[in-house]
Amino acid sequence: xxxxxxxxxxxxxxxxxxxxxxxxxxxxxxxxxxxxxxxxxxxxxxxxxxxxxxxxxxxxxxxxxxxxxxxxxxxxxxxxxxxxxxxxxxxxxxxxxxxxxxxxxxxxxxxxxxxxxxxxxxxxxxxxxxxxxxxxxxxxxxxxxxxxxxxxxxxxxxxxxxxxxxxxxxxxxxxxxxxxxxxxxxxxxxxxxxxxxxxxxxxxxx
Amino acid sequence: xxxxxxxxxxxxxxxxxxxxxxxxxxxxxxxxxxxxxxxxxxxxxxxxxxxxxxxxxxxxxxxxxxxxxxxxxxxxxxxxxxxxxxxxxxxxxxxxxx
Numbered sequence: 001x002x003x004x005x006x007x008x009x010x011x012x013x014x015x016x017x018x019x020x021x022x023x024x025x026x027x028x029x030x031x032x033x034x035x036x037x038x039x040x041x042x043x044x045x046x047x048x049x050x051x052x053x054x055x056x057x058x059x060x061x062x063x064x065x066x067x068x069x070x071x072x073x074x075x076x077x078x079x080x081x082x083x084x085x086x087x088x089x090x091x092x093x094x095x096x097x098x099x100x101x102x103x104x105x106x107x108x109x110x111x112x113x114x115x116x117x118x119x120x121x122x123x124x125x126x127x128x129x130x131x132x133x134x135x136x137x138x139x140x141x142x143x144x145x146x147x148x149x150x151x152x153x154x155x156x157x158x159x160x161x162x163x164x165x166x167x168x169x170x171x172x173x174x175x176x177x178x179x180x181x182x183x184x185x186x187x188x189x190x191x192x193x194x195x196x197x198x199x200x201x202x203x204x205x206x
Numbered sequence: 207x208x209x210x211x212x213x214x215x216x217x218x219x220x221x222x223x224x225x226x227x228x229x230x231x232x233x234x235x236x237x238x239x240x241x242x243x244x245x246x247x248x249x250x251x252x253x254x255x256x257x258x259x260x261x262x263x264x265x266x267x268x269x270x271x272x273x274x275x276x277x278x279x280x281x282x283x284x285x286x287x288x289x290x291x292x293x294x295x296x297x298x299x300x301x302x303x304x
Binding site: 030 | 209210212213214216217218220221223224225227228231232235238239242243246247249250251253254257258260261262264265266268269272273275276279280283284286290291293294295297298299301302303
């Protein structure tokens with residue numbers, strides 16, 4: 001009788017232990033599942049943070065490099081412009097010398113006047129010179145010489161009004177409706193892009 | 207009879223104790239998840255910051271190299287021989303007066 005009771009008591013306790021073990025297993029499995037799910041989600045978010053990292057890093061390097069290249073390019077262009085501007089000043093200084101030398105300047109002036117007269121569609125034209133040239137050539141055969149270089153019946157008179165110019169002439173029709181600017185400044189302005197290109201070709205060959 | 211009651215009582219205690227342990231484990235899950243999540247994201251953020259800092263460094267080194275090259279280039283174009291400069295002025299005058 002006592003042996004049967006002991007067995008019953010043991011069975012009750014064993015059953016409880018077995019049930020407790022099942023509860024523990026289930027509970028632990030649930031806990032592990034939740035943790036694994038959360039780990040997977042956190043890992044996905046971490047991957048998202050580092051996913052475009054290579055592109056971001058390349059962008060950081062490229063930004064610094066292109067900023068510096070742009071800076072270098074601007075500095076190079078500024079220096080080049082400074083040098084070109086200095087050379088253009090030398091050109092202007094050389095033009096002043098050229099205008100002081102009568103043997104080279106007079107033929108140039110004659111040619112400029114002739115070009116101006118030729119371009120004016122009028123029989124009578126006025127030729128304007130700088131104050132210095134008026135003083136230098138008034139009473140000389142400057143206009144006659146200019147006309148003699150052309151096959152023309154046009155007549156030219158010297159304007160009393162002086163020009164603000166280093167050299168050259170402005171030729172106008174008698175009524176002042178048509179003007180042809182043959183001054184050195186006008187030539188300089190007109191040929192500046194070509195001059196700068198030529199100077200650059202010599203100074204900065206690439 | 208008493209022994210059976212005692213055994214049932216012990217069995218209930220075992221089950222209660224287990225349920226309590228599991229409840230405590232479950233209660234702690236949000237904290238464990240938060241800590242693990244913070245750890246994973248912090249590591250990723252650190253990795254990103256470190257890579258970006260390295261990229262900044264690489265960019266700065268490359269920029270320095272470009273800057274030095276640029277200085278050399280500027281020095282070289284600033285030292286134009288006077289003969290070349292004269293040649294450029296001569297060519298400009300020739301074009302201008304032609």
